[in-house]
Amino acid sequence: MIDKRSFRCYHNGMFARLGKGLKDILYPPTCIACRKRLPEEDGDKPVCRHCYVSIKRNLPPFCYRCGRHLDIRHSVKSLCVECIRKTLHFDRALSPCKYEGVMKELIHAFKYRNKDYLGKNLGALMVDFIREYGFDMKPIDLVMPIPLSRGRMREREFNQAQLLGDCVAKAFNKEIFLHGLIRHRQTKPQAELQGQKRLQNIKGCFSLMNADLVKERNVLLIDDVLTTGATASEAASVLKKAGAHTVFVLTLAN
Ligand SMILES: [Zn+2]
Numbered sequence: 589m590i591d592k593r594s595f596r597c598y599h600n601g602m603f604a605r606l607g608k609g610l611k612d613i614l615y616p617p618t619c620i621a622c623r624k625r626l627p628e629e630d631g632d633k634p635v636c637r638h639c640y641v642s643i644k645r646n647l648p649p650f651c652y653r654c655g656r657h658l659d660i661r662h663s664v665k666s667l668c669v670e671c672i673r674k675t676l677h678f679d680r681a682l683s684p685c686k687y688e689g690v691m692k693e694l695i696h697a698f699k700y701r702n703k704d705y706l707g708k709n710l711g712a713l714m715v716d717f718i719r720e721y722g723f724d725m726k727p728i729d730l731v732m733p734i735p736l737s738r739g740r741m742r743e744r745e746f747n748q749a750q751l752l753g754d755c756v757a758k759a760f761n762k763e764i765f766l767h768g769l770i771r772h773r774q775t776k777p778q779a780e781l782q783g784q785k786r787l788q789n790i791k792g793c794f795s796l797m798n799a800d801l802v803k804e805r806n807v808l809l810i811d812d813v814l815t816t817g818a819t820a821s822e823a824a825s826v827l828k829k830a831g832a833h834t835v836f837v838l839t840l841a842n
């Protein structure tokens with residue numbers, strides 16, 4: 589004898605399975621990076637195993653400022669050649685991956701092909717990295733994603749840095765501060781510009797809603813990519829002017 593409730597559960601389960609079967613026939617799951625069809629047992633994964641193992645990890649030793657792998661033959665006081673030459677306003681940046689190959693493809697899909705569900709998988713890479721290298725999260729008071737301008741937010745409908753920041757804040761039980769920093773103009777994509785132009789492009793584009801909230805606090809800024817560091821540095825300089833004690837940066841790739 590089957591009661592009404594278990595019949596309903598069975599029925600719903602059956603439809604869910606049927607729905608999934610139909611969806612898999614119409615749109616077979618493919619790897620986001622190489623676009624090849626995924627084997628059935630990996631159908632729920634965003635990338636195939638081959639692509640997953642080809643993600644280039646950022647390996648220690650790290651430059652103390654930008655967080656890139658440090659060639660110790662060309663370093664002074666744990667800083668890379670680039671960081672010796674320029675001023676970056678954040679204290680330290682960290683990234684689990686290199687911005688190339690599969691990771692570049694994934695970040696591109698995440699931002700421009702509306703794959704916002706990737707936020708959880710990519711955020712988990714950041715969390716694992718912090719744990720693997722034992723970076724101390726205890727002193728961090730606030731997690732702040734680098735904001736998008738209102739125009740870009742309307743266009744994309746989500747802020748990739750916020751989705752990554754959500755994972756990090758949740759994993760380490762930290763407060764996420766979403767509306768502190770404001771980006772009040774739409775800047776050109778930094779990837780289209782070189783060196784000095786990147787600094788000019790980003791200069792003065794952030795402001796802070798309530799300076800008291802960051803005063804004497806340790807902030808962890810979150811973004812998807814750190815290239816020259818100009819964006820994170822500009823945000824950090826606004827936070828430091830408002831009295832933030834330290835500003836760390838965590839990005840997915842560098
Ligand atoms: Zn693949």
Ligand SMILES: [Zn+2]
Pocket residue numbers: 651652653654655656667668669670671
């Ligand atoms: Zn560096």
